[in-house]
Amino acid sequence: xxxxxxxxxxxxxxxxxxxxxxxxxxxxxxxxxxxxxxxxxxxxxxxxxxxxxxxxxxxxxxxxxxxxxxxxxxxxxxxxxxxxxxxxxxxxxxxxxxxxxxxxxxxxxxxxxxxxxxxxxxxxxxxxxxxxxxxxxxxxxxxxxxxxxxxxxxxxxxxxxxxxxxxxxxxxxxxxxxxxxxxxxxxxxxxxxxxxxxxxxxxxxxxxxxxxxxxxxxxxxxxxxxxxxxxxxxxxxxxxxxxxxxxxxxxxxxxxxxxxxxxxxxxxxxxxxxxxxxxxxxxxxxxxxxxxxxxxxxxxxxxxxxxxxxxxxxxxxxxxxxxxxxxxxxxxxxxxxxxxxxxxxxxxxxxxxxxxxxxxxxxxxxxxxxxxxxxxxxxxxxxxxxxxxxxxxxxxxxxxxxxxxxxxxxxxxxxxxxxxxxxxxxxxxxxxxxxxxxxxxxxxxxxxxxxxxxxxxxxxxxxxxxxxxxxxxxxxxxxxx
Amino acid sequence: xxxxxxxxxxxxxxxxxxxxxxxxxxxxxxxxxxxxxxxxxxxxxxxxxxxxxxxxxxxxxxxxxxxxxxxxxxxxxxxxxxxxxxxxxxxxxxxxxxxxxxxxxxxxxxxxxxxxxxxxxxxxxxxxxxxxxxxxxxxxxxxxxxxxxxxxxxxxxxxxxxxxxxxxxxxxxxxxxxxxxxxxxxxxxxxxxxxxxxxxxxxxxxxxxxxxxxxxxxxxxxxxxxxxxxxxxxxxxxxxxxxxxxxxxxxxxxxxxxxxxxxxxxxxxxxxxxxxxxxxxxxxxxxxxxxxxxxxxxxxxxxxxxxxxxxxxxxxxxxxxxxxxxxxxxxxxxxxxxxxxxxxxxxxxxxxxxxxxxxxxxxxxxxxxxxxxxxxxxxxxxxxxxxxxxxxxxxxxxxxxxxxxxxxxxxxxxxxxxxxxxxxxxxxxxxxxxxxxxxxxxxxxxxxxxxxxxxxxxxxxxxxxxxxxxxxxxxxxxxxx
Numbered sequence: 001x002x003x004x005x006x007x008x009x010x011x012x013x014x015x016x017x018x019x020x021x022x023x024x025x026x027x028x029x030x031x032x033x034x035x036x037x038x039x040x041x042x043x044x045x046x047x048x049x050x051x052x053x054x055x056x057x058x059x060x061x062x063x064x065x066x067x068x069x070x071x072x073x074x075x076x077x078x079x080x081x082x083x084x085x086x087x088x089x090x091x092x093x094x095x096x097x098x099x100x101x102x103x104x105x106x107x108x109x110x111x112x113x114x115x116x117x118x119x120x121x122x123x124x125x126x127x128x129x130x131x132x133x134x135x136x137x138x139x140x141x142x143x144x145x146x147x148x149x150x151x152x153x154x155x156x157x158x159x160x161x162x163x164x165x166x167x168x169x170x171x172x173x174x175x176x177x178x179x180x181x182x183x184x185x186x187x188x189x190x191x192x193x194x195x196x197x198x199x200x201x202x203x204x205x206x207x208x209x210x211x212x213x214x215x216x217x218x219x220x221x222x223x224x225x226x227x228x229x230x231x232x233x234x235x236x237x238x239x240x241x242x243x244x245x246x247x248x249x250x251x252x253x254x255x256x257x258x259x260x261x262x263x264x265x266x267x268x269x270x271x272x273x274x275x276x277x278x279x280x281x282x283x284x285x286x287x288x289x290x291x292x293x294x295x296x297x298x299x300x301x302x303x304x305x306x307x308x309x310x311x312x313x314x315x316x317x318x319x320x321x322x323x324x325x326x327x328x329x330x331x332x333x334x335x336x337x338x339x340x341x342x343x344x345x346x347x348x349x350x351x352x353x354x355x356x357x358x359x360x361x362x363x364x365x366x367x368x369x370x371x372x373x374x375x376x377x378x379x380x381x382x383x384x385x386x387x388x389x390x391x392x393x394x395x396x397x398x399x400x401x402x403x404x405x406x407x408x409x410x411x412x413x414x415x416x417x418x419x420x421x422x423x424x425x426x427x428x429x430x431x432x433x434x435x436x437x438x439x440x441x442x443x444x445x446x447x448x449x450x451x452x453x454x455x456x457x458x459x460x461x462x463x464x465x466x467x468x469x470x471x472x473x474x475x476x477x478x479x480x481x
Numbered sequence: 482x483x484x485x486x487x488x489x490x491x492x493x494x495x496x497x498x499x500x501x502x503x504x505x506x507x508x509x510x511x512x513x514x515x516x517x518x519x520x521x522x523x524x525x526x527x528x529x530x531x532x533x534x535x536x537x538x539x540x541x542x543x544x545x546x547x548x549x550x551x552x553x554x555x556x557x558x559x560x561x562x563x564x565x566x567x568x569x570x571x572x573x574x575x576x577x578x579x580x581x582x583x584x585x586x587x588x589x590x591x592x593x594x595x596x597x598x599x600x601x602x603x604x605x606x607x608x609x610x611x612x613x614x615x616x617x618x619x620x621x622x623x624x625x626x627x628x629x630x631x632x633x634x635x636x637x638x639x640x641x642x643x644x645x646x647x648x649x650x651x652x653x654x655x656x657x658x659x660x661x662x663x664x665x666x667x668x669x670x671x672x673x674x675x676x677x678x679x680x681x682x683x684x685x686x687x688x689x690x691x692x693x694x695x696x697x698x699x700x701x702x703x704x705x706x707x708x709x710x711x712x713x714x715x716x717x718x719x720x721x722x723x724x725x726x727x728x729x730x731x732x733x734x735x736x737x738x739x740x741x742x743x744x745x746x747x748x749x750x751x752x753x754x755x756x757x758x759x760x761x762x763x764x765x766x767x768x769x770x771x772x773x774x775x776x777x778x779x780x781x782x783x784x785x786x787x788x789x790x791x792x793x794x795x796x797x798x799x800x801x802x803x804x805x806x807x808x809x810x811x812x813x814x815x816x817x818x819x820x821x822x823x824x825x826x827x828x829x830x831x832x833x834x835x836x837x838x839x840x841x842x843x844x845x846x847x848x849x850x851x852x853x854x855x856x857x858x859x860x861x862x863x864x865x866x867x868x869x870x871x872x873x874x875x876x877x878x879x880x881x882x883x884x885x886x887x888x889x890x891x892x893x894x895x896x897x898x899x900x901x902x903x904x905x906x907x908x909x910x911x912x913x914x915x916x917x918x919x920x921x922x923x924x925x926x927x928x929x930x931x932x933x934x935x936x937x938x939x940x941x942x943x944x945x946x947x948x949x950x951x952x953x954x955x956x957x958x959x960x961x962x
Contacts, residue, residue, distance in 0.1 A: 027598065027601075027602075029547070029548045029594070029597075029598065030552060030555070030594070030597050031548045031550045031551070031552060031585065031594070034548035034549075034550060035548075036545065036546070036547050036548065036598055037545055037546040038545055039543035039544065039545050039613065042543075042544050042545050042546055043543070043544070045546075046544065062520035062523075062524070063520065063523050063524070063527065064517065064518055064519055064520050064523050065517070065518040065523055065526075065636065066510070066517050067510045067512045067515035067516075067517065067634055068515075068587075068618055068620065068634050069512045069515060069571075069634070070512070071511060071512060074511070087577065087578050088577055089576075089577075090550075090573045090575070090576045090577075090585070091573060091574070091575040091576070092571045092572060092573050092574075092587065093572070093573075093574045093575060094571070094572040094574060094584075095570075095571045095572070095622045095633075096568065096569055096570075096571075096622030096623075096624070097568050097622075103575075104512065104571070106549075106573065106587075113510070113511070113512070116510075116511050117508065117510070117517055120508075121508075126808075132520065136618075137549055137617075137618065139549065141576045141577030141578075142577075143577070152576075153548055153549050153550070155546065327607075
């Protein structure tokens, strides 16, 4: 496989597209804005699903499935929500050869259809909390699409919960934010900043939106997941009430939260390099690839026999694949598996068999190490752990190296334009400053961090970098996907 | 929980709906013809998915995901296919507030959109076989819907493969038929008949359709899964060609196959009784429920302490849940878990604690057995194995008892009307006899069995029960869902 992907330094955006297509993670489909997720990409999504699903279930959530279609009248019940979503919906007007009496929106998100059911199911405080999640496809009509990052149809999970009090809903919102953080950091090896969105950037219909934001290799931010405290907005629109312990009828307090196949895009852009993708070991369906090297049939036999035995041992600790295809050279295979991001490559040739050792080649560092046959499987396992750890640390260092505290607007503008990165700065609450910031710099307030570091005298307060007005704390500003 | 479900003998169809709603497997949604799959129902689907997915992967298949939308022009490329599916499609005509230039069909099945990609991906014999599967939602505009059995939107898996030769495609078609058979029999405890559909009943665009058919408790048939040999029909429509080993350009040979959430409906109707559902142990996310029985606080403490210890032991072999809700009586709980079909109930009261034993109550037979604390977990495990086995045998006996060999049309008509059941009879190949049969009896040819038992002189031939013409073998006729 000739590596023909554009260099990151040359054109990051082309590098990304080249990688996605050539590593066969996804492909363009004949339907405008929709992609096909190919087996290499879908295998990563399955691993992500498995881990997240386990975490959701361990915290008491159950899966369910709600209809793809949302009647137009439902979309219109929550005023902010319809304003935010209706213009980007796909709409079914014909069914079974007839024009429909009521138009059906393809779900862009499922608050409305789900809460219509909640109003039927929830009667008493005994029915609370109701903690449901669904894995589903959603559709948002996008003008400019990018594979995984922004597509008309995408796959995601959306959690929807109902609680008796505001505080329980808030606790749930933060519990999920923590799950997302743990998943991104421990499994995706992606460090994130956690915090609030501004009023302007919050979910249409929410009280407040929390998010996790990560830095890509081009120093732009990507919103990796959101968790919304919906307050009672939807409960009032859909009449979701319960009888409290004291016998009063009250509106429930709700949350919703989601992550999508967009995560695959961030995985690529946080870890990838000019050789291709790097899959963190905990999300790799194939963690180790074994490549036999030989020149003739007698060498082949000896090498394959030894490789076969090693693979049996490796299988007890890691997931492994033998690439014994005859019509590709070892060098071609090295490139292919590097492109696809398999964490660890093991090379074995006739000399290695004689020496009872192999060569380990790490995808994260490129480091080559001879390893004895004896105890090989344990060595592979610990190497993978180390790769996982190192990928996280590398990404964290990159983010830290490219995060700057700034207090002067001109300095920020110049640095943002020249180098990019995350900027920690004071901005006031006004919509005016937020809009001005975006118009003049293309950067936006990504997140108001939780637990900001204390300033002078332990206070977090400062002066808005734009208007010099009062600001409660530093926020993170960056250009974003 | 007051058991309010209609008796099977009174009205099977109402019994089914009552059960689905009251066991909270699914609910009607505000969207006509679409259902909501509630956590109890979805948990069964997840178990089904896990087993089938494992079987598909063990036989070399990979998962992928293709767009929900199919451009109208694609639907029209295969003549039989569009005739069969287009009239029952939901169609998107508006996207992002604009009328679309080309209308988009919501996939009723994905042959067309998938094979458009195959024509891009497949170039050489080295790209074959291509063995993909997707788990997805599909939409077919149905006039008369039934929860799980026939809904406008449903969940399924659809496999799509491409091969170099007819024989390889045929082998794949039968391999999948065997996987479906094994899944239904070993996991769902549902015995099936395997065989071919008639020309009239085959998939729109297929060369031939194989199916698995099961008998419900009302003696009607249900098609549980289909596996199609598509020949080169779609390859020609979508120009899916490959360069053979010899250097010629040839059309690929294809298969497609699927099972859906309909399986949950068949699970209910094969095993359920007047008390509710019976989930086969291998598909039960909760296999054992422990119900503590006590009158006062001191009894409660002793019973819960003993139950807690037993549950720790049980967890090592089976999946178990403790129902320690205080606001329901034990009797109420018995009814609820019987309704929901949990395979094994364990009752433990103060006397049991003293005797160091509990009561096992099997959901399949209702049988009650005292069991000693010591080795309880092994006993639970083997009891579940026995329940799984017994459920299959019971269903098989029911089907055998209600399958009749008939050679006289009037006898068949009368028996079919009075008792129902499966009828093994000779019918010729003509469309005329097949239509007449359906019009006069509401029964249809469900399946032309593989490996039919030999008739006189080892021949399978006989005379058509309708026209006395020549028939190649006995077929199975029944009324169906």
